[in-house]
Amino acid sequence: MNALDVVLWVILPYISLAVFVVGHYWRYRYDKFGWTTRSTQLYERRLLRWGSPLFHFGILFVLLGHVMGLGIPKSWTDAVGLSEQTYHALAIGVGAIAGIGTLAGLAILIYRRRTVGPVFSATTKNDKLMYVVLTATILFGMSNTVLGVLGHEGVDYRDTVSPWFRSIFYFSPDPELMREAGLGFQLHALSALVLFAIWPFTRLVHVFSAPLGYFTRPYIVYRSRDTELGNRAAPRGWDRVGGGRR
């Protein structure tokens, strides 16, 4: 274990997690107005119609896969009698399909962002940085899956990455595990850590607005004039027409 390992696999994860959690709290507290998907559907819908659902549903499945792969220890799946081969076939099969969907969606969305004039001019520097990190993370992750499909996978991530990931949460991080994981997984983990660190400051916050409460609330919301009434407006959002594009 050398210093670099400690920095990368112990210090960085905690910084990233702390920024992730505190950042979200802070952003929610002080910037509810900026908390939005900032949809661009108004400008263009033909490409979005394919790209956005492909990407979003894809990434939801990818998320599910990660929850299983990282969260569930190998011993548990062994205990219920899921053999190593079946597990991998399943994980890599579903992972590949979800990953391809995600990547295809992402490609369409990036193409759209670059080529559709109004969408491009509505893209902030913040968005661009986020796109780079997000794309990198997805590409690293996908290449690991592809290598897995081709059988080049050197180490089993369930023996290395997953225990390391869990060890962070019970505060006895073991950087050794990540050192053995191989470059592919290391890069994927690193870019993911960076992604988590910038997450609260990008438009990705909309992930935490998934409107599940919609299923249980009454259709029409009544509210008293006074409580929380956003007497909104003020200078923000009141730029004159044509003035001050980003």
Add this chain to the structure above:
Amino acid sequence: MRVMAQMGMVMNLDKCIGCHTCSVTCKQAWTNRTGVEYVWFNNVETRPGQGYPRTYEDQEKWKGGWEVGRNGKLRLRTGSRLKRLLTIFSNPIQPSIDDYYEPWTYDYETLTNAPLQEHTPVARPRSLLSNEPMKVEWSANWDDDLGGAPELTQADPVLQKISAQVKQQFEQTYMFYLPRICEHCINPSCAASCPSGAIYKREEDGIVLVDQDRCRGWRMCVTGCPYKKVYFNHRTGKAEKCTFCFPRVEVGIPTVCSETCVGRLRYIGVVLYDADRVLEAASTPDEQDLYQAQRSVLLDPDDPQVVRAAEQAGIPRDWIDAAQRSPIHALINRYEVALPLHPEYRTMPMVWYIPPLSPVVDALTGTGHDGEDAGNIFGAIESLRIPVEYLAELFTAGDTGRVTGVLRKLGAMRSYMRDLNLGRPADESIAAAVGMTGRDIQDMHRLLAVAKYDERYVIPTAHAEQGPEREEYDSGCSLDYDGGPGMGGWGPFGETSGGSTPIAVENFHMLAARQTTDTLAAPGDREQRVNLLNWDGKGSPVGLFPPQPHERPGPHGEDGGGVGPDSPAVTDPKP
């Protein structure tokens, strides 16, 4: 009975001259910002015409509002809650910018910058979305005054419901203006479509608002509203809609559109309604019964039982008084001349319209008849089927009988009052023919034709004691310095981030401070920005001009005589 109060509006279409003053003043007040360039909370459409956004009334296509399902239950046209959430990543039926119009500006700089040349330089249109040169092909009122008719007019969804042979001659027969704002519906489908629950109806006055802090930009409300009166701010990524000018209405003054209306045709007042019966009324099976159903939900404010229930529900006394004097209630339920716009959308809209009679009178006069003779008018209303059918599609889900009834009343009023004005004896049979008395007709005439300001607007003020202080006053303006969170510009994440300052608080405190101060509005020791809005004309705001010569030693060592904040000549108060 659960009594609730609701602000409403009635527009007398006979008087609308289509001048768009209401739209322009509304835009200046609310949507003159980047992100909502294409948005008109108030727009005026020429009917027949496609409207704004185009063909929004075609609910087969746009799926706005409610419908009654096979089980007799009310449901949103866009389907179940689950279905809406599953289409959240890409809303399949949201109007795109082309359905409104692509906003543009002109390249005005070329007019002043162009080099000397043979031809006059032109300012070319440029898109406000992409900044590219563009061809202007549509706008919010492209078919104003039947421009582009008959081709464009044929796409009017209302016209399409009318029989074909009638359609052909339409544009020679009939044209009128339809000013539209958000209906502040009693059963708002925009609120029901919102996944985040950001759109709410205010308990005190029924105004429907979007909470900008809770909106997450899911855009379902845009589809949900059948009148297409929720708009997406493409800059901030939030939905915005007509606010019924609540900061004005709360202090008892009419909305900007009403205040500035040239025709003085808008009426604002309060109605009381029974919230327990809304769902039942909105689920009325036959569309043509919806007008009656909605009227029956509105309560009679003079009924002692209603007054008692209203008091129990915590409605303040002055609101009940206002409801009793309400011009809205009078026009809807006493004279029965106001009709709701598209009751068949089942949202229970609360901006009602008095259908226009003028086109009938004009047609009549055009044929050489006396257009204001009661017998002639009554006959013409029956025989001129076109306007009546069209109006019925707009206001009564196709029930021509009701529209005829209203037009007859308006016709009777003209005839009856003409006799009085010409010093002839009143002809009570005219009033009786429409089931009114001469007194009724004169009262209605006073409200519709004389239309005094304080009879048109009966607006009770908001009660601060009903809850905590209004936000306007509790946040102060201590954030109001350069770089402070309340200042112009954006927070640390650029676009749309940071805290907010309330609408009027900045001016309110500035004005108060200015009235009591004997120094310049902007003391030199405070951080500040160039703010002409609050500049009181004393001296010049710092930062507006570059440093004056006297701050640097001038070439002749004398004071440059600049008009700076320290220059005594200009700090004297203005006369």
